Amino acid sequence: MPESGAQVTMRVWRGDADGGTFEDYQIPAAEGMVVLDVIHRIQATQAPDLAVRWNCKAGRCGSCSAEVNGKPRLMCMTRMNHFAPGEPITVAPLRTFPPIKDLVTDLSYNYQKAKSVPAFKPGPKEADGTRRMYQEDVDRVQEFHKCIECFLCQTVCHVIRDHEENKPAFAGPRLFVRLAALEMHPLDTNDRLGLINQQSGLGYCNITKCCTDVCPESIKITDNAIIPLKERVVTEFHDPVVWAWRKLTGRKKVELPVTSG
């Protein structure tokens, strides 16, 4: 950790859609500082027009995503003592999305994809007019609801990070988490497996787990959302036994013993 009062060098990307460069700023370190504090110090003392998104500064809102020393992280949850003293710390905007200015990028890809998800549609209520769900059923989905939409998983996912052309056909880990939440919701009755398999491009994911690695909420995106979705897609579209069973029985869908709450 840099000593209190010692200078740290921050190498911050400055620019816009037309291009930009890294600029160095010297800032005195203080105890317990996070990267976002340092960016704010730069704003307040050296570069008042340095653009950065932030809101809660407590790892709750997921606004201050950036690439610190090449790794996608939340700036508000990245302590300065995480870094070796003396070396400059690089802060760059999310690479996967088009730059707007400095550390701010255009995240509309994510909001457009979110619109493609069919809404939650609960089944009928219980006879007594209540909705009953049990903790063991909601535990799994609550993990997905922890998502703060920082889009770090989206930016680290190589399917779109390194292959811009895949963007129209691929929804990204954030959307898979959302789709998994709806798909496994004990009350939901909408069927989204076709969408997951086709338009959302689940097959593009090669489960290399970078989304899980960067998730600040420690959601096991790959193991708990994507792979179970892949297994459900296998049953629905790739399982020869299920296919043969359907041909024999004339049933459209496998009759899984799914109970509604």
Place this chain on the structure above:
Amino acid sequence: MTAVPQEIRAEPLPMAAESRRRDAWWAEPLAVVVVLTSFGLYALWAALQNGNYYAAPYLSPFYSPCISVNCVHVTLPLIGSWWTLSPALLILGIPLGFRVTCYYYRKAYYRAFFWSPPACAIPDARRGYSGETRFPFVLQNSHRYFFWLSLVVLAFLWWDALLAFRFPTGVGIGLGTVVLVVNATLLTLYSLSCHSCRYLCGGYLDSFKDAPIRYRLWRWTNRLNARHPHFAWISLFGVALADLYVRLVAMGVITDPRIVF
């Protein structure tokens, strides 16, 4: 940014040298390459030996179940004497297929061998990418069938482990007995912690309210699944060492110490 649809905008930033990761991200893929290549070479060599795979009462797991009548120690005489190649080749496809289509190994070798991506936030090696949407990678969806077949193989490995207690002098325990029991245990943990197993045990349900047994099975496989990567590596070493032990005993290089007579 409005929610009114916009075109996905220009290309992302070209990656500047400053924004690359500076940590030793290459260490993990390198280790995977070294371990998997070594194991692959050893397994191929051992399978082609067609000898030294049985040292009474121990059968090498690479050759179990031995289903050719030409076997030194026949488990099930399914294949006639026309098969003159190594009997290992008849069954090795099952564990190989199980591991190749395993959700964890996929991550490991897509990163280490295919470099898509080599590590998180490190660019893919190749320009084009279609993930697991096309042949041959779409075949990864057969994982659950390899899981069922692996369970069959696993049953034989436990049978071998049981036979390893039966010495000409009566019931006893040798070091080889321990080796085979440990090997079968590790492979069992690896198989039961598999993502497909977790799905088939109950992961396909949206509500566990009326399925208490499946819920408990699913919970239990969840706990195992969290350690699936560990089991994957330990069982890999385990099975190679078990073969090596039986091989060395069969070759007369070492003698099997008896622990209990």
Place this chain on the structure above:
Amino acid sequence: MSVEDRFETHEYDVIVVGAGGAGLRAAIEASAQGAKTALVCKSLLGKAHTVMAEGGIAAALRNVWKEDGWDVHFRDTMRGGKLLNNWRMAQIHAQEAPDRVLELEEWGALFDRTKEGLILQRDFGGHRYARLAHVGDRTGLEMIRTLQQHAVHKGIDVYMECTIQRLLTDDGRVSGACGYWRESGKLILFKSRAVVLATGGIGKIYQITSNSWEYTGDGMAMGLDVGADLIDMEMVQFHPTGMVWPPSVRGILVTEGVRGDGGTLKNSEGRRFMFDYVPDFFRAETAETEEEADAWYADKTKRRTPDLLPRDEVARAINTEVKAGRGSPHGGVFLDIASRRDPEYIRRRLPSMYQQFRELADVDITKEAMEVGPTCHYQMGGLRVEADTAATTVPGLFAAGEVAAGLHGANRLGGNSLSDLVVFGRRAGLHAAEYALAQSVVPAVDDGQVKATTSAMLAPFETVGGQNPYTLHADLEACMQNLVGIIRTESELEQALDEIGQLRERLARVSVQGNRQYNPGWHLTLDLHCARIRPGESPVQPGLATHPRPALDADRRRGCHSLGDRAQGESRRAHPRRLPGPRSCLRPRERRDAPRRRRDARLPGAPA
């Protein structure tokens, strides 16, 4: 050329400013009523301060305690607010909150469950029974995500990162709003028949605050500009438990759920000091011994632990302990759950707290006590609204959420804000849509108003004065923190008014560097103007940073506003038994649209 040709212009029946819980709920309701609705917010959708709400949403669902009911919730709310609340709002709130919670569930929210499969409720400060529907310690996130997704599916137009700077009026009625895109700095004009303000509070005028940069009081300022009333502006709640160390995270909230789930406050001597600070008002229902307090968690017939007194009482107690030298090493007190609950329980009930302390302070809350101290959290005051319709005194202008005043009186109970958002958010949306659809003509946009706004917005680029907006903001925060904190004195309030006067002069000399494209320095300058330390304004003209003015009215010391020269309990009028009507402490205005006041109304269960 008219302004409409020069600027990007959109026409709607209703525009909702602010996309937190109240704004989203209002937009959903207005849209459901058939009004063409737009939602405009300063940040990206789903980032509003509602995500920070941790503990839960208060509603008498009666899933855990059958003894609970709307009347008990109403009583708790009124007592917590020291009876300064608008009783009708408190009644509507208590009665409608359960429906709004169930509605969230209908839209996909997943609250923690009871064994019977119903919504689980937890204990919180000032609530008689376990009443807060919750999801671990991230209830606000669940709520905003549910509402956000519901709004998106309803096809409501959302304008993200778009700051509304001024409301437009035509002959005293609202006719729209104008502002700018943060991304490009380009101006945008909305023509609309009705506007719902849901812009939140003012927390960013304090140094130690749990609030984000967005909390600059835009809605209160804009409402005031077009003639709406502000009330109770001196009532600022300091949440008793914010982080105190390390310095850079000072103020980040530590949920009251820690205490609801068994945590206790201790001083440096290890003493549970809250037993020493039980005011007479709450003595009858508060435990006197540690054994009694601990028994209460399982048995609600016992008296409740003083750790869960309303926030104003706890914040003052902590303040006193620290000043008496019994604080923790970094100037707070200890909040201990580690020695009282097992680690697995703590991690399951308080996952965000566990992570927050581990990441930011290197503290494992399952092993050690947390260091906590008061942090600015909530503004009870704001725009005066009609209880049933959420209408302000300006025709066509509605307000809901923290920007509106009345429900919480002198102190808000934890968990009542989330229910406030959905109860009054819905009402604001409903009545704004009704109002808008009943208007036969679209009100006209006054070119002069738009031009005045745009030239004021662009002025800082021309100013040569050398004042740095960030420094000015820091000075404002320091002034408010030091002089208008938890315990206030008349002399310090006078001094604060002086300093704010100086800040006003400096604000006129703030110059902005760079261009209009995503320029935080410029945005902050405009936000400071919103905080109403605007040059040339008379100090009597009240504003957000000038809430010292009403605070000087000695009659109003109660709840979250304590004058240090006299102890809280000594003020004769501190806890009146009669319900006071809401009153404008700011400037005399017509009261015709003000919520009606019922004399002599008794609170159920109030001490006789």
